[in-house]
Amino acid sequence: MFILRKGLMMSYVLLDDGSRQILRFLFPGDMLGISSAIYHEAPETLCALSDTVVCPFDRATLSAIMQEHPRLSAMILVYSQIERVALTDRLAALGRTSAKARVAALLLDLRNRLRATDKSIDRAFPLGLTQEEIGDATGLTAVHVNRMLRQLEEEGMIAREGGRVTLLDRGALAGAANYVNRYEGLDLRWLPPAR
Amino acid sequence: MFILRKGLMMSYVLLDDGSRQILRFLFPGDMLGISSAIYHEAPETLCALSDTVVCPFDRATLSAIMQEHPRLSAMILVYSQIERVALTDRLAALGRTSAKARVAALLLDLRNRLRATDKSIDRAFPLGLTQEEIGDATGLTAVHVNRMLRQLEEEGMIAREGGRVTLLDRGALAGAANYVNRYEGLDLRWLPPAR
DNA sequence: CGTTGTATTGACACTGGTCAAGCATGGTGG
DNA sequence: CCACCATGCTTGACCAGTGTCAATACAACG
Structure with a gap:
């Protein structure tokens, strides 16, 4: 999981026939990849559309936030x-x-x-x-x-x-x-x- | 906000031209109306498709859960x-x-x-x-x-x-x-x- | 029985897709 | 510096998938 700090990204899925559906464009401040964290296989693909800066965090961090920071949760x-x-x-x-x-x-x-x-x-x-x-x-x-x-x-x-x-x-x-x-x-x- | 206990429901939006887009069908166990709780005006309409039983809870309850039950949160x-x-x-x-x-x-x-x-x-x-x-x-x-x-x-x-x-x-x-x-x-x- | 809502079917129209060609732009290598 | 190429934009002709309209059938219900 990441927070996007700078740049533009998108998330999309590819279907069997090769066509693509873009689900969402991602702007600075957006959280990315939460859904990937709860599945074994990521349900969507993330892709940068410009030079970007992201700030990563892992499931343990999210778990700690849920335990210690109710307002943030x-x-x-x-x-x-x-x-x-x-x-x-x-x-x-x-x-x-x-x-x-x-x-x-x-x-x-x-x-x-x-x-x-x-x-x-x-x-x-x-x-x-x-x-x-x-x-x-x-x-x-x-x-x-x-x-x-x-x-x-x-x-x-x-x-x-x-x-x-x-x-x-x-x-x-x-x-x-x-x-x-x-x-x-x-x-x-x-x-x-x-x- | 509710938990659906029995029956079938749906959520939908009506557009300006009168057409309807059904967003989701709701089955027993589903949570309904969370999105309505965070907006002043509910962004979607809930409607029962059969006789249903729901279990309501309010924002204060959700807030209490976030504070006291991290796993449930x-x-x-x-x-x-x-x-x-x-x-x-x-x-x-x-x-x-x-x-x-x-x-x-x-x-x-x-x-x-x-x-x-x-x-x-x-x-x-x-x-x-x-x-x-x-x-x-x-x-x-x-x-x-x-x-x-x-x-x-x-x-x-x-x-x-x-x-x-x-x-x-x-x-x-x-x-x-x-x-x-x-x-x-x-x-x-x-x-x-x-x- | 009427009435109302739903399902079914056909004829036709239109939105948006497909294919193809031409053009502009910018990067790359000679 | 220039020829070359890849990528993206633009446009036209044509076509297919889906919508629209209308008519009929059917079932549930007062």
Whole structure:
């Protein structure tokens, strides 16, 4: 298990037919590989998308935390629930929304996650992903991702130039995407006190 | 928050356009509503599919468990990770597999989950879902679910009569579905001891 | 018996996939 | 410095899988 300190990573699974589903992009502060710790065989693959710095810890450490730091334990549980809710949002997007909505949601999420650690990011950010990666995250082909990006651009919702994306109309994007920022609206007053 | 003691439930979200994505079916022993506890507004809706019995507990109880029962706390974390992995499997299914594979995976999962609390279930079980519910869980329409069930039947992989389904060839189904039983293969030796 | 919800089936439409080609970019080795 | 190559982006033509709409059948239930 690791905490990501710097850089961008992703986790994905490969299916029998060779296709890939990207489960999650990982940003600084995220915990990685907890699920690998509870199974004999890791259920997902981790991969760095840029130069990264991680901070490793092992099962014994997690076990010690659970015994000695109840508040931290509770926060780990909360964190895993936030991640779970983000996954259910993506599940609903894959099951019930159009290709354009899924791409829009991905762009909005990338922007919000990047902004969490870099407040200078507002409308524009570097899109550190290939269109194939966007496709594997949204359940589309790279070709169709390209078409959707062009449409969003033609409709004036985004602008692109040289790997950078600018969200020109976040409201319209969020409307098209059914997007909810799951890192807001938390209620954590019930957490146990620090020991 | 609740523990489901008896019956079948589901959790789902409704999107703006009125479509529904079923996130999860809930079986006896499952914990429900943890994610609702950490947000101000519940991110998902819970709904009973049959007569059910639940055992409620509140945030203060969870907080007390985190403080006084490290082993139980760790098991709750493990449980939420199992659920997370099951969600990622479904995410990969929605993003990257065919309609037939998704329906097959749902049938296999239902059988395994039912069997967990009723060992008398082997090949046949009562399908307590409408085809519309199967569709909302797999990201398909009820009409297409019907077509897929018929195909699976014609290919001799399942049989149906009066709300009961029989899995005639679980191996072939699992192959068609890319299915992994996530309640097996756990490694829990690192858990803290009971206090 | 009507009524309501569910299952079934067919005809047709459309979203998104597939295949193929061309183009831009940047890195590499001669 | 330049030819070469790999990778990723863009676009068009065509096709397949899935959705939509509509009609019918069936069962449960008041």
